[in-house]
Amino acid sequence: xxxxxxxxAATELAECLAQRGHEVHYFTRAAPGTEGDTxxxxxxxxxxxxxxxxxxxxxxxxxxxxxxxxFRAADDPPFDxxxxxxxxxxxxxxxxxxxxxxxxxxxxxxxxxGGNFGDWWEFREISGKEWYGGYISTxxxxxxxxxxxxxxxxxxxxxxxxxxxxxxxxxxxxxxxVDPGAVKRRYGIHxxxxxxxxxxxLTYQKGPDLLxxxxxxxxxxxxxxxxxxxxxxxxxxELREKARGLPVQFPGYISNDAHLDLxxxxxxxxxxxxxxxxGLVLTEAWSAGRCVVATxxxxxxxxxxxxxxxxxxxxxxxxxxWGINYVIDDPKTIRExxxxxxxxxxxxxxxxxxxxxxxxxxxxxxxLKARQGT
Amino acid sequence: MRTVGVQKTQAxxxxxxxxxxxxxxxxxxxxxRRDPLDLYFETEIGGExxxxxDRALLPAVETLANGLDQGFACALAVSGTLVDLLDRHAPDxxxxxxxxxxxxRVEVLATPYHHGLSALLPDTEEFLLDMERxxxxxxxxxxxxxxxxxxxxxxxxxxxAEALPRTGCTALLTEPxxxxxxxxxxxxxxxxxxxxxLLRHCRLSDDLAQRFFSPEWDRYPLSAGTYAxxxxxxxxECVLIGxxxxxxxxxxxxxxxxxxxPGALDDAGVVATTPSGVLAAHPAEWPGPDRxxxxxxxxxxxxxxxxxxxHSAASALQRAGAWLPDREVWRHLSSTDxxxxxxxxxxxxxxRQSMVGHQATVEAFGRFMRALSAxxxxxxxxxxxxxxxxxxxxLPPELAFVFSRDxxxxxxxxxxxxxxxxxxxFAADDVVAGHIDRQDFSRWCRDVLxxxxxxxxxxxxxxxxxxxxxxxxRIEELERRRRSPSSAGSPSTP
Numbered sequence: 001x002x003x004x005x006x007x008x009a010a011t012e013l014a015e016c017l018a019q020r021g022h023e024v025h026y027f028t029r030a031a032p033g034t035e036g037d038t039x040x041x042x043x044x045x046x047x048x049x050x051x052x053x054x055x056x057x058x059x060x061x062x063x064x065x066x067x068x069x070x071f072r073a074a075d076d077p078p079f080d081x082x083x084x085x086x087x088x089x090x091x092x093x094x095x096x097x098x099x100x101x102x103x104x105x106x107x108x109x110x111x112x113x114g115g116n117f118g119d120w121w122e123f124r125e126i127s128g129k130e131w132y133g134g135y136i137s138t139x140x141x142x143x144x145x146x147x148x149x150x151x152x153x154x155x156x157x158x159x160x161x162x163x164x165x166x167x168x169x170x171x172x173x174x175x176x177x178v179d180p181g182a183v184k185r186r187y188g189i190h191x192x193x194x195x196x197x198x199x200x201x202l203t204y205q206k207g208p209d210l211l212x213x214x215x216x217x218x219x220x221x222x223x224x225x226x227x228x229x230x231x232x233x234x235x236x237x238e239l240r241e242k243a244r245g246l247p248v249q250f251p252g253y254i255s256n257d258a259h260l261d262l263x264x265x266x267x268x269x270x271x272x273x274x275x276x277x278x279g280l281v282l283t284e285a286w287s288a289g290r291c292v293v294a295t296x297x298x299x300x301x302x303x304x305x306x307x308x309x310x311x312x313x314x315x316x317x318x319x320x321x322w323g324i325n326y327v328i329d330d331p332k333t334i335r336e337x338x339x340x341x342x343x344x345x346x347x348x349x350x351x352x353x354x355x356x357x358x359x360x361x362x363x364x365x366x367x368l369k370a371r372q373g374t
Numbered sequence: 375m376r377t378v379g380v381q382k383t384q385a386x387x388x389x390x391x392x393x394x395x396x397x398x399x400x401x402x403x404x405x406x407r408r409d410p411l412d413l414y415f416e417t418e419i420g421g422e423x424x425x426x427x428d429r430a431l432l433p434a435v436e437t438l439a440n441g442l443d444q445g446f447a448c449a450l451a452v453s454g455t456l457v458d459l460l461d462r463h464a465p466d467x468x469x470x471x472x473x474x475x476x477x478x479r480v481e482v483l484a485t486p487y488h489h490g491l492s493a494l495l496p497d498t499e500e501f502l503l504d505m506e507r508x509x510x511x512x513x514x515x516x517x518x519x520x521x522x523x524x525x526x527x528x529x530x531x532x533x534x535a536e537a538l539p540r541t542g543c544t545a546l547l548t549e550p551x552x553x554x555x556x557x558x559x560x561x562x563x564x565x566x567x568x569x570x571x572l573l574r575h576c577r578l579s580d581d582l583a584q585r586f587f588s589p590e591w592d593r594y595p596l597s598a599g600t601y602a603x604x605x606x607x608x609x610x611e612c613v614l615i616g617x618x619x620x621x622x623x624x625x626x627x628x629x630x631x632x633x634x635x636p637g638a639l640d641d642a643g644v645v646a647t648t649p650s651g652v653l654a655a656h657p658a659e660w661p662g663p664d665r666x667x668x669x670x671x672x673x674x675x676x677x678x679x680x681x682x683x684x685h686s687a688a689s690a691l692q693r694a695g696a697w698l699p700d701r702e703v704w705r706h707l708s709s710t711d712x713x714x715x716x717x718x719x720x721x722x723x724x725x726r727q728s729m730v731g732h733q734a735t736v737e738a739f740g741r742f743m744r745a746l747s748a749x750x751x752x753x754x755x756x757x758x759x760x761x762x763x764x765x766x767x768x769l770p771p772e773l774a775f776v777f778s779r780d781x782x783x784x785x786x787x788x789x790x791x792x793x794x795x796x797x798x799x800f801a802a803d804d805v806v807a808g809h810i811d812r813q814d815f816s817r818w819c820r821d822v823l824x825x826x827x828x829x830x831x832x833x834x835x836x837x838x839x840x841x842x843x844x845x846x847x848r849i850e851e852l853e854r855r856r857r858s859p860s861s862a863g864s865p866s867t868p
Binding site for chain 2: 184185186187188189190191192193221222223224226244245246247329330331332
């Protein structure tokens with residue numbers, strides 16, 4: 001199971017650009033086990049670096065240095081636009097700030113911290129880099145209006161500089177014809193028991209604890225509901241303890257196939273995040289035609305039309321339970337909301353549309369840089 | 375909006391009339407010569423039937439009869455159970471219904487006598503028998519012989535569709551969701567073998583059955599003129615609107631709507647007709663081979679049952695139907711209202727949307743299982759091995775094997791040996807292991823199923839496969855012993 005929205009979003013954007021005939025080079029950290037320094041995958045030229053560091057900040061500094069080295073080697077003829085994703089590569093952005101640069105916020109440190117400020121050094125360091133990235137880049141992209149407002153507020157990024165380009169999704173990758181009963185059986189669940197699914201990192205930001213607290217309130221209304229919380233994270237042990245005696249399973253890390261099966265077999269997908277810049281889980285659940293109950297935050301708040309393609313609730317266990325209870329006993333509404341979401345994915349989050357939007361930002365960045373230069 | 379020079383839309387209104395016998399909270403356990411139905415069902419429901427007649431039936435009949443004079447037409451699917459109840463408790467309502475049914479612009483449809491889901495039937499013989507009884511009753515009361523089949527919930531299985539010509543029906547009504555391909559246009563006439571198929575238009579049916587009553591709906595309140603206009607704008611060969619007649623009991627709004635409908639249809643250029651009228655408008659060789667439909671509903675009818683309770687009750691009923699020497703009570707248990715009561719919300723179209731709490735569904739399930747369990751126990755004495763029949767019987771919820779983990783229910787319970795095998799296929803490893811360690815299966819077999827032999831065998835089982843095999847073997851043994859000499863042929867009829 002892939003974790004986080006950054007990697008797949010950036011990879012797929014690169015592939016879409018390459019498909020349109022652009023030459024795309026992708027500088028990234030080598031996955032463990034990767035051999036060689038470059039590779040051509042789906043038309044995109046990958047340059048791998050192997051950073052080292054004892055903490056995340058040093059690690060990213062080392063990564064940025066290696067990236068710049070690889071970049072200089074490949075910069076002939078010179079690249080037209082440089083697109084940086086999140087704070088990890090801000091030091092590379094610093095060294096290349098004279099070029100046409102676009103900086104993407106997939107989230108902010110404040111947001112990842114559940115919408116709270118932190119007083120530890122990493123928080124300050126990373127927030128500082130996020131501010132600096134927005135400050136020196138030619139233009140800025142965010143994945144939702146919510147993140148746009150957040151970076152304008154947190155980092156004083158001027159309004160004209162920020163454009164919202166949502167993450168795209170390939171709906172066909174998340175649709176699979178499965179027999180829900182058979183999938184449920186595999187997890188020891190009665191084939192007709194309603195299944196509520198959570199997919200994501202088990203971290204404070206994603207609010208898995210809120211869902212667990214909501215479970216007894218759901219069971220009060222209907223005791224045959226079953227829950228699966230797929231994913232790993234630092235809260236896992238605590239959550240398992242909290243869920244003792246409740247009908248919840250923690251399959252931990254799940255393969256892509258298992259993810260698809262669960263996603264297409266679940267009756268409801270719950271996204272209880274405390275902060276969600278975009279919420280890829282939402283577009284993935286919609287791609288599979290699932291009914292979504294999500295908290296009223298960030299990109300989720302922006303993209304869900306309440307009672308039309310999903311249920312939106314305040315960030316608290318009682319409300320999450322209310323949202324689940326509202327649809328759990330009504331298979332017809334569950335199907336209708338899921339189908340409406342699926343239609344929305346095709347109409348708004350198709351990669352074709354998103355690539356158009358990204359190309360538009362690149363063009364404006366070039367024009368702006370050209371004017372600044374003269 | 376009058377459409378001139380264009381073929382007029384044909385609209386077909388079909389009303390489903392049924393009331394089953396309500397189940398007793400617990401069956402009576404008396405050894406008397408009284409009517410066996412009385413042991414399981416509340417049979418003294420004169421007050422309720424009277425209320426149904428006064429509140430819904432009589433006003434609806436009057437409204438529809440007035441409409442007929444203005445060119446309206448409709449079809450009625452009346453269950454035999456309801457006719458019996460009306461005959462006994464509200465003969466005036468039955469007489470009014472009969473007057474309506476004899477009108478040339480009203481068609482009486484064929485439906486199973488007990489309004490049982492065809493997906494539940496143990497065999498097609500049972501279906502043919504039930505249809506034959508219904509046909510005879512319709513002929514006696516209404517003086518007509520139905521030719522079009524309207525199954526309960528308009529849900530049909532392939533087996534029933536194949537057997538249909540043997541009932542004398544030439545066409546059937548159903549819904550697109552039971553057909554293949556699933557995205558059939560409901561406004562066209564289809565074919566299955568020699569039978570022709572009409573499909574209910576779910577959206578337009580639900581406009582009247584559900585949204586009509588909802589002030590939150592953006593088209594509320596819906597006027598007959600607007601609705602007739604929607605019908606007129608619907609392209610196709612016919613629009614089939616299927617509704618529960620119960621809906622008329624929800625205040626006078628729907629009555630007023632149907633009062634105004636015939637005139638509105640006329641203004642909009644919509645022709646009201648009956649299913650036979652639609653078929654007559656299209657020649658007998660119509661439609662062509664490209665309009666052949668298939669069925670999604672397997673014979674187990676799983677897709678109709680959306681909750682664990684419904685599934686559990688339906689499988690128990692099916693298993694009982696396969697051996698009961700006398701199916702009369704069983705037939706009343708197959709009535710769809712028992713199963714509707716086991717879901718918190720009805721999902722079907724053309725029905726009133728009812729919402730009940732989970733507790734109510736659990737209670738409805740408990741009543742049903744207790745009745746079925748008692749019925750099987752009573753019938754056990756009529757087969758060769760009473761002991762075998764008792765072990766194989768359905769159990770009420772309080773005797774079921776509740777799968778659990780650390781003392782918390784895992785979410786399912788086995789209400790018979792057969793269901794236990796089924797649930798062992800998916801029960802989680804730690805759940806099964808826990809029960810084996812505590813010897814729960816063995817104790818259940820000995821103390822509840824009263825089968826010491828099985829208990830001894832089960833105690834040796836170390837894993838789920840061994841358990842399933844042992845139980846399956848025992849079921850086959852017991853079934854052979856249970857088979858009574860008299861049940862070798864077809865089950866006896868009342």
